[in-house]
Amino acid sequence: MKKLLVMCTCLIALGLSSPAAAKELLGAGATFPYPYYSKLFDTYKNEKGVKINYQAIGSGGGIRQVLKKTVDFGGTDAFMKDKDLKKAEAPILHIPTCLGAVVVTYNIPGNPSLKLTSDIITDIFMGTIKKWNDERIAAINKGVSLPDMNIVVVHRSDGSGTTFIFSDYLSKVSTAWKEKVGTGKSLNWPTGLGAKGNPGVAGLIKQVPGSVGYVELIYAMGNKMPYAEIKNKSGNYVTPSIESVSLAANVPMPDDTRLTITDTAAKKGYPLSGFTWLIFYQEQNYDGRTMEKAQTLLNMLQWVINEGQGLAEPLHYAPLPKAAVEKAETILKSATYGGKAILK
Numbered sequence: 001m002k003k004l005l006v007m008c009t010c011l012i013a014l015g016l017s018s019p020a021a022a023k024e025l026l027g028a029g030a031t032f033p034y035p036y037y038s039k040l041f042d043t044y045k046n047e048k049g050v051k052i053n054y055q056a057i058g059s060g061g062g063i064r065q066v067l068k069k070t071v072d073f074g075g076t077d078a079f080m081k082d083k084d085l086k087k088a089e090a091p092i093l094h095i096p097t098c099l100g101a102v103v104v105t106y107n108i109p110g111n112p113s114l115k116l117t118s119d120i121i122t123d124i125f126m127g128t129i130k131k132w133n134d135e136r137i138a139a140i141n142k143g144v145s146l147p148d149m150n151i152v153v154v155h156r157s158d159g160s161g162t163t164f165i166f167s168d169y170l171s172k173v174s175t176a177w178k179e180k181v182g183t184g185k186s187l188n189w190p191t192g193l194g195a196k197g198n199p200g201v202a203g204l205i206k207q208v209p210g211s212v213g214y215v216e217l218i219y220a221m222g223n224k225m226p227y228a229e230i231k232n233k234s235g236n237y238v239t240p241s242i243e244s245v246s247l248a249a250n251v252p253m254p255d256d257t258r259l260t261i262t263d264t265a266a267k268k269g270y271p272l273s274g275f276t277w278l279i280f281y282q283e284q285n286y287d288g289r290t291m292e293k294a295q296t297l298l299n300m301l302q303w304v305i306n307e308g309q310g311l312a313e314p315l316h317y318a319p320l321p322k323a324a325v326e327k328a329e330t331i332l333k334s335a336t337y338g339g340k341a342i343l344k
Contacts, residue, residue, distance in 0.1 A: 024052075043311060062076050096276070151212055218315060
């Protein structure tokens, strides 16, 4: 029996360090970019022979799994703050992968095109605007038949980067929101129903007449749901698109790439835009990881910020600006194995 146990242990160890194991990566996190990641990782597998299993469990879950070291990388639309990075056992790096738009989508009779302003959006999600035919909504949507129907707010129930982007925007445009609710992946919502993930929020809105919520653009488009034009800081009503999201991202990029781009000053920029990141440990020699595994991860990340960018636009995500790619390249070159750079 002892010999059998020893043999099993050796076989497991060999399996973990085998070439096949080095060609597999495990990730988890944000649902915001999941349609893009699904295509991205499937393409990478076909081209490079590397299997990537990515579980869309929300940004909060992705960060937790990285901290627990149960995945090779995490996905998040909310960059880790300094206080959270200090909780990690070792430095964690952020690589931006694309940009997307968070849209305000709704379910009312006829699903007409609507215009919304920052103060109206705030008051809807604060629960102070309660009817779809509220005079403030009607005033900027002349000619639109608005129903005498109660508004039902739908929000995320899980730790979410989409929530971070949405609440970051509301905290910038509303002092009341900033003081009473604030910015975060998880919030104490003043009103509404919760659902898990972008798919869950989109699904619940489709089921509940009179509802309104926020999802990533591709989830509204995929479910044939309407989404509002939003008035930006320059006073222009802007439709979310690759172009309007890219304009919002035309800002100086910090070396660690951690920034928000909501409430853009760009005249034609969409105000609810955001980057999304993959996160991983800078020092890859931990918990028995091999150099081959570390190289597999870094090669994949390098492909994502270069060749993989061509897959973003067809799925209605904006590819990274040149400045973001350059910063990301520098970050990747700082990753080490046993203190030595993995990429040359």
